[in-house]
Amino acid sequence: MIASFRKFLPAKVKEELAAWSMLSPALLLLIGFLIIPFAMAIIFSFTTKRLVSPLPTRFVGLDNYVRLFADPAFWQALRNNAVFAGIVVPIQSGLGLLLATLVNRKIPGRNVFRGIYFMPVVIPMVVVCVAWYFVLTYPEGLLNTFVKILTFGKAGPYDWLRAPSLALPTIILISIWQGVGFQMVIYLAGLQSIPEELYEASRIDGASAWQQFIHVTLPCLRNTHIFVLVTTTILAFKLFTQVEVLTQGGPRGGTNTVVRYIYVAGYRELRIGYASAAAVIFVLTVLVVSVLQRILVKEEREAL
């Protein structure tokens, strides 16, 4: 009956119906697992919702937000996230681009190198952390022994994960090591879309390899740059596994991140309302950062 009804619909409506029905599975998943939970989080952030409790939930207005902004641990976590993202995004993207140009050249065994550089990305982060824990053991771990040999015993063993000045840099190092393959692969795809004629033309004009890189490769990768910038920033703000497994946010909150703050408040201390408030603020922060990035990069494009 429906099939016969469809015969009488105008073509435009039929097209729209087809489009909606093809979108609906993905839309339903997005709504069910992203939109609805986020809406629930916004609602919970104004209440005393607990993870498990026989008591009824009470509405408390902006109480959770007031307490959140008054907590120095939250600001410290936000600061750590900013420092982490500020260092990781340029370095990981830059290294990714460097590795991509290296494995884009026609050298023998380049697929082997591509595989090696990409391998850490497919290893689950927890496994990476456990392996690195043994490398970083103090005072006689792999890295400390390496440093000792290189400096003939002059440079003392370092407590990489517990010394206040070394903990965050160590986490940064491990994260870059694990993730750089991802940026490499994206840049590789971007590099392969640059037409060879541009390079030939620049060679005819007498450009050196470095000048080719600056004036042909980089500009043609503009879209890839934007994509890598935005996704790496968002990924950097999600830092959790490394700091939970290796340092538990220490020393003295020096490697605590907002996601870990939310996890401890919501799941360990069972305060879902408070954790939801932190989550809402976190999403707004990342949103602002991403929007800022898009605006700034857009302006550069138009200036050219």
Next chain:
Amino acid sequence: MLRTLSVLGVVLVSLVGLAQAPIEITVWWHTGHPSELAVITAFVEEFNAKQNEVRVKLVTIPEAEYTAQVRAAGLAGKLPDVLDLDGPTMANFVWNGWLIPLDPYLTDELLADFLPSIIAQGTYPPDGKIYALGQFDSGLAIWGNREYLEKAGVRIPTSVDDAWTLAEFEDALRQLAALPEVKWPLDLKLNYGVGEWFTYGFSPIIQAFGGDLIDRTTWKAEGTLDGAASVLGMTLLQYWIKQGWVVPATAGDDAFYGKKTAALAWVGHWMYGPHKEGLGDDLVLIPMPKLGAGCRAATGMGSWAWGITSISKHPDAAWKFIEYLLQPEQILRLTNANGAVPARKSAIAMSPLYKPGAMLDIYAQQLETIPIPRPVFPGYPTITSAFAEAVQNIIAGADVYEELHKAALKIDQDIKENEGYPPFGK
């Protein structure tokens, strides 16, 4: 006619078969040490083999996230029939309505055979009913390397009355640190990270000084957790670390029993197996030192216990399994593997490890004299989380009073948000 009869016959036989089909119950267990896993698996297999009424399906969940998993299951209404739970979480589970009292199944003589600490751990104060019973209680004392202790000329105490005083303890640390083989005299298992260990292992320090995690009559943390006694206790811990006497968190787990760069290990009974393997006859167990003024010592207690969930449709079958687990023979098999204190006096009498004069007897002595249970309170998850984070910051050198004060405020805030966890605090 024949067909009808044969169909009837098949139906009857299957009905009879169904009536005798064993009741299936699911049992959740936190995966403890490998030695414990082997014993628990054997328990389940033997229980299933020796009778046909109840069939047990064992589900093992890693210890680190076990309590969180139970909470998630409780929230979803998908708890098993039987589960084991860490003693201090009992109050929170009962407050959430997830456990049923075991009192209908307990006889007076059964209760009389259990250690008082096990009964206390499983009793919910508001109604005085017992909701969980453990096969063993924990022991917390100081493991020592006899060879190093003798070399440094340190006296080895033989009983709880004989324990080191604070001065003796610190002198011992100093003398042990002077030995060339010893890098750090004391292993506090900082490598366990932020978690229940910090509360279990280090709250006895503040309790020895007369402090506590929370006032157990008014259920208020401020004034107690950040009181003078508690601050003194934690300052002492920070002092030991600043002196360089403690194995760093990043130095791995085996400084005491593997690399032998530590002379003392402040850790519980669960390390009995690896320690015995690593040190053999050089292993000694030293009672908790009398840290507090007036020569006061304290030790931790409480461990995993078994309970029946309120969701279970077969509580009687569930009790059958727990009853089997709580028999002295089964208790002995488990405690021989993990070195814990058997929960029943009859089992202690039969245990080769707990004879008077045997090494682990120190644990039994301590449980009779100086144990302090972790607070039996539904707000315990926040108490332990806040205290553990404070300890982690104190270890890293933060101001002791500030950290304990922050933790106390957090705990009190949580209690306020839960309206004092009625019927407590009223």
